[in-house]
Amino acid sequence: MINPVLFLLIGVLIIAVVMILYIAVAKKDNPYLNRDKYQARWLEIENGLNRETPTSYHMAVLNADKLLDQAMRDCRIKGETMGDRLKSANSRWKNANNVWSAHKVRNQLAHEADAKISYDTAMHALAAFKQALKDLGAI
Numbered sequence: 001m002i003n004p005v006l007f008l009l010i011g012v013l014i015i016a017v018v019m020i021l022y023i024a025v026a027k028k029d030n031p032y033l034n035r036d037k038y039q040a041r042w043l044e045i046e047n048g049l050n051r052e053t054p055t056s057y058h059m060a061v062l063n064a065d066k067l068l069d070q071a072m073r074d075c076r077i078k079g080e081t082m083g084d085r086l087k088s089a090n091s092r093w094k095n096a097n098n099v100w101s102a103h104k105v106r107n108q109l110a111h112e113a114d115a116k117i118s119y120d121t122a123m124h125a126l127a128a129f130k131q132a133l134k135d136l137g138a139i
Contacts, residue, residue: 030137032074038138041067042130049122057122058109064129065106068099071138092135095128102128 045067049060065082072085079085086103093099102125108115117125133139 030075032076033071033136033138035138038067038071038133042133042139046126049126051119054116054119057117057119058115061102061106061109061117061122061125061129064126065103067138068129068132068136071133071136074138075136089136093132094135095131098124098128099132101125102132 042064045060045063048056048063050056069082069085072079072082072089075089077085078088082103086099090096105117105121105125109117130139
């Protein structure tokens with residue numbers, strides 16, 4: 001016959017293990033990321049976008065791309081360039097095509113002297129960057 005105290009101890013131990021596993025799986029926070037810092041920076045980027053100011057479209061996209069790159073570095077995603085890191089993290093993205101499209105918009109702005117984008121293009125790029133940051137657990 002099993003001692004009732006031993007039976008209770010085994011039950012408590014099983015419950016504790018189940019709770020620890022649940023917390024480990026349910027917790028989405030990345031230990032390498034300071035969510036408050038990323039959320040504050042993201043709000044600055046979103047608030048800096050102004051439909052009446054086309055240069056704000058460029059700055060918002062460039063800064064969002066930089067923020068995503070920093071988050072990937074902080075998550076220790078491997079790669080020499082942002083493109084390499086995007087490839088390494090490809091399975092993390094809910095919609096990898098959107099992330100790549102947003103990064104291509106950034107490249108267009110950064111490398112073409114006369115590049116211009118519309119407000120809608122900027123909004124689509126920002127939405128993709130925001131989702132990617134969420135996918136990493138940064139915001």
